Amino acid sequence: MASYYEQVGASTIRDVVDRFYVVVLDDVDLKPYFDGVDMARLKRHMVMLLCSVLGGPEVYEGHDLGDAHRGMGVTGEHYEKVGGILVTVLREDFNAGDDLVEHVATVLGQVRGAIVEKPVGAAG
Ligand code: HEM
Numbered sequence: 001m002a003s004y005y006e007q008v009g010a011s012t013i014r015d016v017v018d019r020f021y022v023v024v025l026d027d028v029d030l031k032p033y034f035d036g037v038d039m040a041r042l043k044r045h046m047v048m049l050l051c052s053v054l055g056g057p058e059v060y061e062g063h064d065l066g067d068a069h070r071g072m073g074v075t076g077e078h079y080e081k082v083g084g085i086l087v088t089v090l091r092e093d094f095n096a097g098d099d100l101v102e103h104v105a106t107v108l109g110q111v112r113g114a115i116v117e118k119p120v121g122a123a124g
Pocket residue numbers: 030033034037038041042045046049061062063064065068069074078079080082083108111115
């Protein structure tokens with residue numbers, strides 16, 4: 001059976017990532033995290049990561065996700081928001097099927113612990 005990557009194609013994955021960051025940066029709570037960030041590089045790394053998560057041949061060459069987000073103080077609430085944006089973009093803007101969306105949601109659950117530094121509702 002064709003991998004999700006083969007079904008979707010690398011060029012669509014690039015479009016998904018472009019759209020994803022448009023929505024993320026449009027959110028007043030999320031935007032400040034990305035001040036001064038090299039977005040071209042970030043998008044390139046996110047595309048590689050998403051391609052490999054979907055079964056493509058790309059090898060993720062960015063930092064380990066824990067290292068990449070260390071010190072940012074990403075809250076659980078903001079994590080759910082970002083993950084929710086990715087899922088919504090896939091489902092609503094790109095008509096991704098349930099299987100693909102569920103696979104991505106599973107991976108989001110697996111990497112959450114590496115990225116979130118503050119539990120939901122924690123002060124500060
Ligand atoms: C939802 C799951 C997430 C995934 C899969 C993810 C993935 C990534 C990847 C692949 C990078 C690039 C690392 C590198 O270039 O070496 C990155 C960087 C970054 N992420 Fe995330 N991320 C997630 C959630 C978040 C959240 C919730 C926030 C903040 C609210 C966030 C903020 C950032 C920022 C600001 C950078 C840039 C770091 C820098 O270049 O200095 N990420 N992320």
